[in-house]
Amino acid sequence: MSDEKKIEIRDEQVVKENVEHASSEILDIIATKGKVTQSGAFAAPCSSYASEDKVHRMRHPWSIYGVPGEDLKKAMDRLRKELPAKGWKIVKDGPDKSRAKLPQIVANSPDGHMSADLRLWIEPSESGRSSMIEATVVSDCFQSKSDTAAEAG
Template sequence: MTSGGAEPEVREVEDVRAEVKTISSDLLDLTGLRGKVSEPGPGVVTCTDRERGEYFFVRHTWSVKEVPESELERAMAELRDGLSDRGWEVAKYGPNNSPAGTIELLAGLEPEQYTAEISFLDGRNLDPEADLSTESMLYVMVRSACYRVPEGQTVTQY
């Protein structure tokens, strides 16, 4: 999903935005979590090393808070197991190298070329002296591949 190399597929911005929103909704449903979900919706971003207005990807970052840590842990396991059943390839699952040992899940969906990066930020493991929120949450970023708008169109919203 790098912006270099082959010419990106031509897609309508709103079609990709709708797909990313659907993927995010499916991920939330898969977790079974019923906490406070952040806003807003998916945003459009210029692809690295590509012409602004002609090339884009869609990214949706969101989080779920106000859920017990045990439920967040369960949700991560549900995602790990459930994504494979839905055609996703889980590339990584486990603690990262941070002092908090944040649990990360990285997965890709082909041929649609979407990625999901999901982290369980456990407030119990964060340094209380650090200037960071200590609220536990599930943090999710869904990202599309880089696409090119149809000829004669430009990306007007970033």
């Protein structure tokens, strides 16, 4: 490896549980009754380490929808207030780079091992589509303990 940051060796199941727990905490802060997509965290390759096929991160994408847009706007305001109160550092709060310029909050976890990307989609009521908060919680890049054990064996 060259000047790349040293990749930590971590227990993949523990990382997955931490990412899912962080997602659950964010949903608790949103504190809005709505429908939530059901998905779990999964391992995805770390694109910044293309040569290292065993280096990956956990991703947990989900959304809450079926809620009036005004309630979702209030939920985003709660996230702005409550994430820092729980130790998260908001590193971006403003429009995303999409053509729609969606309101976006990006926050890093207190331990620095996770990041949350939260975007607010407000759909006009006549569109027939549902407004939602789209969330993706990701871990930093790591190598699984099981991968390193397989290499040693």
